[in-house]
Amino acid sequence: MSDPMKIRASLVGDSTEVKVLMSHEMETGQRKDAQGQTIPAWFIQNVVVTHNGKTVLAAQWGTAVAKNPFLSFKFKGGAKGDKVTISWTDNRGDKRTDEAVIA
Amino acid sequence: MFARAVFALAAAAIAPAASAQGSTADEIAKYRAALREGNPAELWQARGEALWREKRGPKHVTLEGCDLGLGPGIVKGAYAQLPRYFADADRVMDLETRLVWCMVKLQGYTESDAKRNVFGSGNDKKSDLEALTAYITSESRGVPMKVPLSHAKEMEAYRVGEKLFFFRGGTHDFACATCHGEEGKRIRLQDLPNLMTAEGAQKAYTTWPAYRVSQGELRTFEWRLYDCFRQQRFPELAFGSEAAIALTMYLARNANGAPYDGPAIKR
Numbered sequence: 001m002s003d004p005m006k007i008r009a010s011l012v013g014d015s016t017e018v019k020v021l022m023s024h025e026m027e028t029g030q031r032k033d034a035q036g037q038t039i040p041a042w043f044i045q046n047v048v049v050t051h052n053g054k055t056v057l058a059a060q061w062g063t064a065v066a067k068n069p070f071l072s073f074k075f076k077g078g079a080k081g082d083k084v085t086i087s088w089t090d091n092r093g094d095k096r097t098d099e100a101v102i103a
Numbered sequence: 104m105f106a107r108a109v110f111a112l113a114a115a116a117i118a119p120a121a122s123a124q125g126s127t128a129d130e131i132a133k134y135r136a137a138l139r140e141g142n143p144a145e146l147w148q149a150r151g152e153a154l155w156r157e158k159r160g161p162k163h164v165t166l167e168g169c170d171l172g173l174g175p176g177i178v179k180g181a182y183a184q185l186p187r188y189f190a191d192a193d194r195v196m197d198l199e200t201r202l203v204w205c206m207v208k209l210q211g212y213t214e215s216d217a218k219r220n221v222f223g224s225g226n227d228k229k230s231d232l233e234a235l236t237a238y239i240t241s242e243s244r245g246v247p248m249k250v251p252l253s254h255a256k257e258m259e260a261y262r263v264g265e266k267l268f269f270f271r272g273g274t275h276d277f278a279c280a281t282c283h284g285e286e287g288k289r290i291r292l293q294d295l296p297n298l299m300t301a302e303g304a305q306k307a308y309t310t311w312p313a314y315r316v317s318q319g320e321l322r323t324f325e326w327r328l329y330d331c332f333r334q335q336r337f338p339e340l341a342f343g344s345e346a347a348i349a350l351t352m353y354l355a356r357n358a359n360g361a362p363y364d365g366p367a368i369k370r
Binding site for chain 2: 003004006019021023025066067068070072
């Protein structure tokens with residue numbers, strides 16, 4: 001079970017700025033451990049962000065994304081008090097969903 | 104539209120580098136500024152806050168009754184006045200040592216259990232102490248450093264720390280002051296703070312703990328000292344030892360007056 005995401009969503013003009021920190025190892029599959037064994041790749045594969053049930057961002061990620069990734073983006077619309085929901089799924093099938101209220 | 108944005112970025116990146124002498128340091132400063140907004144230290148803070156409020160240990164109690172120097176349960180501003188003398192323990196303690204003390208006295212952990220994973224490593228070996236430290240230090244952000252030297256043992260720790268700072272030893276015959284006692288010293292490409300000036304000590308001390316991007320971990324001030332000892336080929340610095348606390352006391356006190364600015368993010 002991974003740690004919760006840290007999400008900030010705020011209204012800037014007519015769009016909503018969302019900033020997300022995710023807690024994930026993001027192993028590339030290129031590293032070896034102390035015994036020389038390859039550490040298997042383990043990374044977030046899909047990210048979906050919805051606002052009022054409508055998808056505003058869908059992303060496919062790979063091993064080039066950093067450990068504990070930071071994602072920042074804007075979408076048109078949104079109002080104070082609306083909910084923004086963020087979900088990720090990694091290549092092991094682990095999932096995490098968190099939500100934030102637009103401030 | 105996109106192309107124009109890229110061009111503007113490139114122009115902004117080139118201009119200062121061409122004009123400044125210390126262009127490497129400038130570029131590292133820009134790198135830090137870019138990372139600052141999404142500092143993963145916040146993930147440690149959130150986990151630490153949950154740990155602080157969670158009923159844990161053999162006695163199944165929270166840490167909310169822990170006295171960090173300002174009274175039981177008062178977290179706000181506590182880190183800006185640490186290390187300090189604690190009458191109940193009859194010794195000077197830094198934050199990490201005090202947390203271990205509370206985990207033992209309040210939650211009923213054994214000392215070795217409380218000190219398991221003082222420095223974390225990845226997902227399988229997360230450090231509770233690093234998370235708790237991140238949370239408590241974050242509650243002092245913006246609070247001016249005000250480390251006391253009123254008790255005789257605080258004064259003693261300061262003096263011992265000062266001696267340690269200038270003590271030369273190890274295979275390289277290094278002291279802390281060898282690298283941190285002059286302006287413009289560096290290790291690889293990283294500028295080292297001159298800890299003998301108030302400004303240098305303030306800037307260095309108030310930006311720990313920090314998320315180290317190169318390690319993907321949040322590191323505490325105890326870790327910083329531990330790793331400095333390793334780099335200067337000193338004997339391993341024991342966690343929460345008198346030497347560790349004395350050095351912390353010396354550096355924290357020298358940072359007095361500056362607003363605390365952590366947890367920060369560093370390369």
